[in-house]
Amino acid sequence: MTTELTKQNDEAVIRGWIFYDAECAACVLSRNRAGRLFESYGFRWVPLQTPGAAARLGVSDGDLAMRMHLLTAEGKVRHNADAFGVLCRAVWWLWPLGVLLLVPGFREVGQVAYDWLARNRYCFGGRCKLPTKRQPDRWLPLVLLPTLAILLGSKLEPWVFMWLLAFAIYAGCKWLTYRDALTEGVSAPARTRLIYLLLWPGMSLKEFAGPPPIADRTAASMHLLAAISKTLFGAWLVWFGVHGVADEAWLLRGWVGMIGLIMMLHFGTFHVLALALQAAGFNARPNMRAPLLASSLADFWGRRWNTAFNVLADRYGFRPLKPLIGPRTALATVFLASGLIHELVLTLPAGGGYGLPTLYFALQAAGLFIERLALVRRRPLLNRVFAWLVLLAPLGWLFPPVFVRNVILPMLQAFGAT
Numbered sequence: 001m002t003t004e005l006t007k008q009n010d011e012a013v014i015r016g017w018i019f020y021d022a023e024c025a026a027c028v029l030s031r032n033r034a035g036r037l038f039e040s041y042g043f044r045w046v047p048l049q050t051p052g053a054a055a056r057l058g059v060s061d062g063d064l065a066m067r068m069h070l071l072t073a074e075g076k077v078r079h080n081a082d083a084f085g086v087l088c089r090a091v092w093w094l095w096p097l098g099v100l101l102l103v104p105g106f107r108e109v110g111q112v113a114y115d116w117l118a119r120n121r122y123c124f125g126g127r128c129k130l131p132t133k134r135q136p137d138r139w140l141p142l143v144l145l146p147t148l149a150i151l152l153g154s155k156l157e158p159w160v161f162m163w164l165l166a167f168a169i170y171a172g173c174k175w176l177t178y179r180d181a182l183t184e185g186v187s188a189p190a191r192t193r194l195i196y197l198l199l200w201p202g203m204s205l206k207e208f209a210g211p212p213p214i215a216d217r218t219a220a221s222m223h224l225l226a227a228i229s230k231t232l233f234g235a236w237l238v239w240f241g242v243h244g245v246a247d248e249a250w251l252l253r254g255w256v257g258m259i260g261l262i263m264m265l266h267f268g269t270f271h272v273l274a275l276a277l278q279a280a281g282f283n284a285r286p287n288m289r290a291p292l293l294a295s296s297l298a299d300f301w302g303r304r305w306n307t308a309f310n311v312l313a314d315r316y317g318f319r320p321l322k323p324l325i326g327p328r329t330a331l332a333t334v335f336l337a338s339g340l341i342h343e344l345v346l347t348l349p350a351g352g353g354y355g356l357p358t359l360y361f362a363l364q365a366a367g368l369f370i371e372r373l374a375l376v377r378r379r380p381l382l383n384r385v386f387a388w389l390v391l392l393a394p395l396g397w398l399f400p401p402v403f404v405r406n407v408i409l410p411m412l413q414a415f416g417a418t
Contacts, residue, residue, distance in 0.1 A: 015042030015090065018083070019057065019069040022047035027068075041090045043070075081111045093144055103340070109333055112324050138179040142172030146344070153349065159411035162349040169341065173203060173312055181205035192282070200277060200284055201270060203311040210283040220275065227271035234264025242417045254404035257412040266306075295380065297367050297387045313338065328369065335365035342398065350407050353400030360397040363390060 018038065021027040031045055039045070046053070054064040057077050070083035078086050081101055088098030101107055145168035153161040178197060181204075188196070188209035196208050237260025245253040267288050277284035287308050294300035302310065313334045321330035339358030347353045367390035370376060376383050399408075412418045 013042055014044060014073055016070055016072040016086075017044050017046045018087070019046050019048050019050075019053060019064075019071070021065070021068075022049055037091065038087055043087065043090070081107065081113070093140075093147060096143060096147055109321060109325065113320075138176050138183075139172075141175040142169070145169070145172050150344075150348070157410060157414075158349040158351070158407045159414065162345060162407055165349065166345045169345070170201075176316075177203045177312070178205055195277070195282065199273065200282070201273075201287060201308055202285065203308045207285065207311075208283055212278050212281055212283045220279070224272070224275050227268055227275060229268075231264050231268025231272060234260045234262070234268050236260070237263065238412070238415065238417045242412060250409060251401055251404055253418065254408040254412070255399075257417055258399065258404065258408050294384075294387060296383050297364065297371055297390060300387060300391065301364065301368070309338075331368065332362075332365045335361045346399065346403050346407075350400070350403040350405075352402035352406070356397040356400045360394050363394055363397075 018031075020031050035045060048064055048069075054060065057064065057069050057071060059067075059069070059077075067079045068083055070078040070086055072078070072086070085098045085101035085107075088094035088101070090098075146165060149161070149165040149168040152164065156164065174197060178193070184206075186206045186209065188205060192209050193205070196202075196205050200208055202208055238257055241260060242253050242257045245256055247253070271286050271288065274284040274286040285307060287306055289304045289307060291300055291304040294304050317334040317337060318327075318330050321333055324330075325333070336358065339361035342357035342361070343354065346357055347355075367387070371383055371386060376386055409418065
């Protein structure tokens with residue numbers, strides 16, 4: 001064992017040794033695919049079956065076989081998700097993922113997920129099942145684009161930085177859902193795929209390519225009128241309503257403009273786009289589904305508010321985590337992740353208010369658990385009042401004053417609204 005490591009150390013500067021299971025087909029496949037990448041950053045691969053590996057790592061033979069291990073050049077030993085985090089932080093374009101694995105909550109989830117994978121890597125007859133073939137580039141945009149946006153952030157106006165980072169995350173998620181849909185056999189014409197990627201903000205190609213809702217001309221006309229009205233009202237708030245607020249009430253001016261932008265874009269323009277795509281034969285479900293009619297927090301977050309994000313949260317968060325850590329912890333983790341995403345998009349460009357968006361979404365998760373209690377659940381009116389109190393009372397945490405001052409007001413000024 002010592003001889004092998006010494007021989008490798010003579011060849012180049014070594015940062016560590018990755019101990020992998022050479023008798024597991026999937027492990028070998030992963031080593032073959034990622035081998036050169038991590039080797040180029042100074043890491044070398046060593047089979048767990050190498051004589052003396054357990055003693056060198058300071059683990060029992062049982063622990064040796066159940067984990068992936070990383071021995072750093074400084075003599076420190078890392079296991080499973082911790083080892084993967086160290087490897088990611090050594091590669092510039094994987095660095096955000098490596099940092100994420102240091103965050104409390106994500107670190108524990110990563111460990112649980114990796115332990116489950118390690119336990120189940122052997123399947124039939126002692127042989128490891130090969131993983132489902134997925135395109136290796138599916139996660140790259142979601143890592144690279146936000147990273148590039150963050151690197152450029154210091155050179156941009158805060159409001160430009162916000163939009164750039166939001167679009168980077170959106171584009172990465174869009175590409176991820178697109179590649180996974182194709183891998184799973186979703187068939188769609190090139191025109192449909194192009195419109196899904198470039199025009200539709202939803203996050204399910206399978207749904208978008210499905211049969212459109214049954215046409216009802218009267219209802220469609222009413223919906224279109226409502227969508228156009230919301231767009232115009234939002235525009236009025238931005239370019240006229242803001243002027244009606246005194247300069248000294250800068251926080252109120254910012255909120256009026258921000259509500260106008262949300263109304264114009266999310267509630268108005270996206271609704272018009274959905275109706276236009278439905279008329280063209282696509283199954284374009286509006287992202288906002290009358291959230292003001294929500295009867296509970298579960299109804300608001302699960303069915304009515306930003307259904308595009310709901311698809312992502314369910315598919316890549318709740319469903320994979322539920323069998324590993326249980327439904328309650330999985331739900332709390334998804335809301336924590338939402339808080340961290342909003343930290344990136346809101347407080348990072350604002351340069352302050354850190355932790356408040358995460359606190360807001362933590363409160364939403366707690367509210368979901370509370371409204372399941374019989375005292376609240378069996379009283380519809382109380383449930384509705386409780387939901388809107390939890391949603392609206394702490395809204396200043398989601399959009400803190402520093403965000404309004406440093407991002408929203410300069411943006412409104414750039415738009416000619418102030």
